[in-house]
Amino acid sequence: MKKYNVGVVGATGLVGREMVRMLEKQNFPVANLRLFASQRSRGKTLKFKGKEIVVEQLTPSSFKVSSPGEKPSLQARLDIALFSAGGSISKEYAPLAAQEGVFVIDNSSAWRMDPEVPLVVPEINSHTLSKDKKIIANPNCSTIQMVVVLAPLHRKARIKRIVVSTYQAVSGAGQKAVVELEEQVSAIASGKKVKPMVFPHQIAYNCIPQIDVFLENGYTKEEMKMVNETKKIMEDDSIAITATCVRVPVFRGHSEAVNIETERKITPQEARQILKKIEGVVVVDDISKLKYPLPTKAADNDETFVGRIREDQSISNGLNMWIVSDNLLKGAALNAVQIGEELINRKMLGS
Amino acid sequence: MKKYNVGVVGATGLVGREMVRMLEKQNFPVANLRLFASQRSRGKTLKFKGKEIVVEQLTPSSFKVSSPGEKPSLQARLDIALFSAGGSISKEYAPLAAQEGVFVIDNSSAWRMDPEVPLVVPEINSHTLSKDKKIIANPNCSTIQMVVVLAPLHRKARIKRIVVSTYQAVSGAGQKAVVELEEQVSAIASGKKVKPMVFPHQIAYNCIPQIDVFLENGYTKEEMKMVNETKKIMEDDSIAITATCVRVPVFRGHSEAVNIETERKITPQEARQILKKIEGVVVVDDISKLKYPLPTKAADNDETFVGRIREDQSISNGLNMWIVSDNLLKGAALNAVQIGEELINRKMLGS
DSSP states (O other): OOOEEEEEETTTSHHHHHHHHHHHHTTOOEEEEEEEEOGGGTTOEEEETTEEEEEEEOOTTTTOOOOTTSOOOSSOOOSEEEEOSOHHHHHHHHHHHHHTTOEEEEOSSSSTTOTTSOBOOHHHHGGGOOTTOOEEEOOOHHHHHHHHHHHHHHHHHOEEEEEEEEEBOGGGGOHHHHHHHHHHHHHHHTTOOOOOSSSSSOOTTOOBSOOSOBOTTSOBHHHHHHHHHHHHHTTOTTOEEEEEOOBOSOSSOEEEEEEEEESSOOOHHHHHHHHHTSTTEEEOOBGGGTBOOOHHHHTTOSSEEEEEEEEOTTSSSEEEEEEEEOTTIIIIIHHHHHHHHHHHHTTOSOO | OOOEEEEEETTTSHHHHHHHHHHHHTTOOEEEEEEEEOGGGTTOEEEETTEEEEEEEOOTTTTOOOOTTSOOOSSOOOSEEEEOSOHHHHHHHHHHHHHTTOEEEEOSSSSTTOTTSOBOOHHHHGGGOOTTOOEEEOOOHHHHHHHHHHHHHHHHHOEEEEEEEEEBOGGGGOHHHHHHHHHHHHHHHTTOOOOOSSSSSOOTTOOBSOOSOBOTTSOBHHHHHHHHHHHHHTTOTTOEEEEEOOBOSOSSOEEEEEEEEESSOOOHHHHHHHHHTSTTEEEOOBGGGTBOOOHHHHTTOSSEEEEEEEEOTTSSSEEEEEEEEOTTIIIIIHHHHHHHHHHHHTTOSOO
């Protein structure tokens, strides 16, 4: 099997590390793996398939292929680069990589709504991938787990409207946020005062109805990501969506209370039947045994879990459901690696 | 000012203790306070206005008034009894008290949907109180804080439909539940295994989409309480409501993401204007300063806090908002004491 040179930009971050782990776990055909981070992390090593790989500092020439006559680069020319180093790094470096013929799979929000950039959840819209579109966007974590479940229902019954409330884990805000929750919990246990740094307010034993910054319309950027990205991925601007995004003191695993109104009637039983056949989706819905998705159970799992599927008795064609997935895996690193796999399947890599 | 004999049944529980505290804080005109609990708590004392009051064991004759010829009871004949000792105690003892002419204000769900029993949030429907209806129900905590905010908007614009997702604190499940969260957090910190006792699953760092038991329609009892009690309190069966109730690792303060669709258009600005004038409601809604309601800030406060009021762009006449209140105070003990105050205002006490 042909192997490919893969880069991970932002390799030392929470998602970056998961990207490296997912490349190994998914047995992605990696020839050489190059890891990039800021100067601060230069020289750190990360383990990949039993080998320690030294982290390089990301520079504008990191993706450069030597021109004829130049001294050939010592480093492997990349086929794919997975980016998870924040929006401004993506804005600056993704075009540099793309220019050198590298497929960029970008986990930031920088490119997602660019009409030239495919925004891909492989189960749903991998047909939007194209050999010419070197920059590919990985959607927002909350969006991915929701559309994985809703797209099959949309195909069956046409979703007219979505009302979603999220319960999002702190790991979505990076390693520092995880540490902040741990430290606040231990500070409170020893009667000390809590000083929020990463989050705008105490997150321990609290719910913060703000994720990302506020926009002029009163919504947060996270909420509008769910609205806009869902429409783009499901390729249907007519779906009406409204979202409330809330940070909760959970380490890993986003949960969502999702209410949908469909054009055609769909019973909970039918919805379960449809979803049971969807790869990557696990129906956990046996209330007689108190079984439903939980973030602690979804953590470290690849799948998106759905349960509490029940008829919404307040409208004619409505369903409520509860969707949970690991925000760092299907919500980020795994979906990015799966996009890479799709590039291979579609023979878009190499030349 | 006339003073009244007041009893608290279930006085040693989390809500019972808050009832005693609220009677004092609200300066309720108490002549004698009698405290009741199960045999286990007999002889315990609770402080009220600087005096230690001994807890009596609740028995079928606790509310008995001595008949002519009988030896007169040593204990004060009650005017009001606040009950918070669970549904089965309420079912059995509330009628015994009512029979003796005692007004029962019951915090359990036992009597709430009885058509003969007023279900009261004083700001909204105290006109349903009546001298003949000795048993009065205190609504579910999640319902109270929602209707306090929604009733004024309903009067203005007629609410057609409500979609609500809750983020409920563990104290709603009593003292043992509070201890369970504390113990699980400390067990996890020291690498020990967590054994859920009060909740069906680990609550530390988790979200459990189940509060109370499941019903045949796939909803939990808590979710259907929100649906049915809201209609009864707002005296409008035509309001369509659907709820998802979720337990989160917060000690005190329930939060709710509430989406409403109204018959007449109401802007966020108008909604804020209306709500600012409502007693017991505080509008905390300045996103430019990252101000919105938070459970940690609502804890120990009497008010219901509302913020993140914004237009729902997915329908013509829709609003989203975030409502937070202390589930033990306005959600339970305070509302019960306020019902008692209303009985006094309406001259229904004494004879």
